[in-house]
Amino acid sequence: MKQLHKPASTRRDEEIPMSQNPPYSPKALKHPRSLPRSLNYLLKEQRLLFILVGILIGSTFFIIQPSLSYLWSASSGPRIPRSHSFSGNGESISLYDRTGVVGYDENYRSKYHNGVGRVPVGIRSKRKRIVVTGGAGFVGSHLVDKLIARGDDVIVIDNFFTGRKENVVHLSGNPRFELIRHDVVEPILLEVDQIYHLACPASPVHYKYNPVKTIKTNVMGTLNMLGLAKRIGARFLLTSTSEVYGDPLEHPQKETYWGHVNPIGVRSCYDEGKRTAETLTMDYHRGAGVEVVKETIDPSATIEFKENTADDPHKRKPDISKAKDLLNWEPKISLREGLPLMVNDFRNRILNEDEGKGNK
Ligand SMILES: O=C(O)[C@H]1O[C@H](OP(=O)(O)OP(=O)(O)OC[C@H]2O[C@@H](n3ccc(=O)[nH]c3=O)[C@H](O)[C@@H]2O)[C@H](O)[C@@H](O)[C@@H]1O
Numbered sequence: 416m417k418q419l420h421k422p423a424s425t426r427r428d429e430e431i432p433m434s435q436n437p438p439y440s441p442k443a444l445k446h447p448r449s450l451p452r453s454l455n456y457l458l459k460e461q462r463l464l465f466i467l468v469g470i471l472i473g474s475t476f477f478i479i480q481p482s483l484s485y486l487w488s489a490s491s492g493p494r495i496p497r498s499h500s501f502s503g504n505g506e507s508i509s510l511y512d513r514t515g516v517v518g519y520d521e522n523y524r525s526k527y528h529n530g531v532g533r534v535p536v537g538i539r540s541k542r543k544r545i546v547v548t549g550g551a552g553f554v555g556s557h558l559v560d561k562l563i564a565r566g567d568d569v570i571v572i573d574n575f576f577t578g579r580k581e582n583v584v585h586l587s588g589n590p591r592f593e594l595i596r597h598d599v600v601e602p603i604l605l606e607v608d609q610i611y612h613l614a615c616p617a618s619p620v621h622y623k624y625n626p627v628k629t630i631k632t633n634v635m636g637t638l639n640m641l642g643l644a645k646r647i648g649a650r651f652l653l654t655s656t657s658e659v660y661g662d663p664l665e666h667p668q669k670e671t672y673w674g675h676v677n678p679i680g681v682r683s684c685y686d687e688g689k690r691t692a693e694t695l696t697m698d699y700h701r702g703a704g705v706e707v708v709k710e711t712i713d714p715s716a717t718i719e720f721k722e723n724t725a726d727d728p729h730k731r732k733p734d735i736s737k738a739k740d741l742l743n744w745e746p747k748i749s750l751r752e753g754l755p756l757m758v759n760d761f762r763n764r765i766l767n768e769d770e771g772k773g774n775k
Pocket residue numbers: 548549550551552553554555572573574575576577578579597598599612613614615616617618632654655656657
């Protein structure tokens with residue numbers, strides 16, 4: 416209502432003829448007419464000071480606003496009551512409760528405040544999409560908390576072999592969290608940036624009575640997740656165990672120690688399972704070296720993956736020290752120099768072959 420009256424009164428003031436006595440105006444008396452009216456206004460009653468303070472508060476808010484909204488989104492997501500039951504019985508259940516805005520979890524807020532607080536004011540790292548297999552387990556669920564607190568989107572894959580839904584229930588209302596009930600021994604296709612592979616029966620009680628399941632999860636599960644990582648170009652992390660050292664002959668055990676493992680004992684399903692998982696991970700890692708070749712030949716070339724010849728070693732580097740000592744032989748051309756030469760040679764051979772065929 417005030418707004419309706421104000422313009423009307425202004426308009427009435429403007430209609431007063433100049434010849435009539437103007438109403439008393441202290442403004443006109445205090446300041447010389449030469450000063451622009453806006454400057455006049457600013458100098459009055461410390462308004463300039465108020466404006467400067469306003470600008471300062473405004474800029475401060477906009478500088479820290481990304482961090483504030485980050486904190487807010489991490490902490491204010493709707494949560495479901497503790498009594499909420501997980502009814503998903505299909506292959507995939509999403510814990511995002513679209514209807515259950517029932518409260519605000521203070522613990523959730525303070526917990527996440529610590530994590531986000533490390534991000535410098537105004538700087539926001541790129542939000543990643545991450546898969547955590549075994550994310551409902553002890554270690555996994557803590558990792559998931561950290562990743563969510565960091566601001567990433569997390570998908571947990573777990574078959575609940577030993578994991579508990581209670582470990583992740585506090586994240587159920589968070590739109591950046593999703594839970595998929597899935598056994599990693601079966602392939603799964605997802606688009607993510609990173610894969611943390613933790614799924615594994617991890618205590619003797621479980622793996623001793625389910626040895627085949629244990630080694631199967633370690634071998635097939637790891638293969639599936641590595642295959643996924645390779646297909647989508649995701650970074651991969653495997654959680655191994657100090658049990659890969661078996662009954663060690665070296666103490667303490669450094670990462671360089673290869674271990675002393677009984678391959679046929681009752682614990683082998685776990686020890687050897689994790690060792691194989693490590694082997695697979697390193698083989699895939701070395702396989703990525705295929706890229707390093709592409710660069711020297713033709714960076715725009717596409718790579719086609721084909722089945723390898725059976726039993727073909729993944730890596731070979733014969734020790735040539737004897738050849739050097741006894742025959743005084745050693746390679747003179749480095750791999751980087753040699754690859755293009757080899758490619759040219761093959762190209763010429765193929766072209767000559769084709770020409771030969773054409774002449775027939
Ligand atoms: O270093 C260790 O000893 C172990 O630490 C963690 O295991 P942890 O958190 O202690 O054990 P659990 O609480 O049992 O978590 C394992 C998770 O994997 C899940 N899992 C297990 C087996 C399976 O086939 N699939 C699967 O998703 C379980 O349900 C559970 O959520 C890691 O998850 C293991 O990979 C590692 O071997």
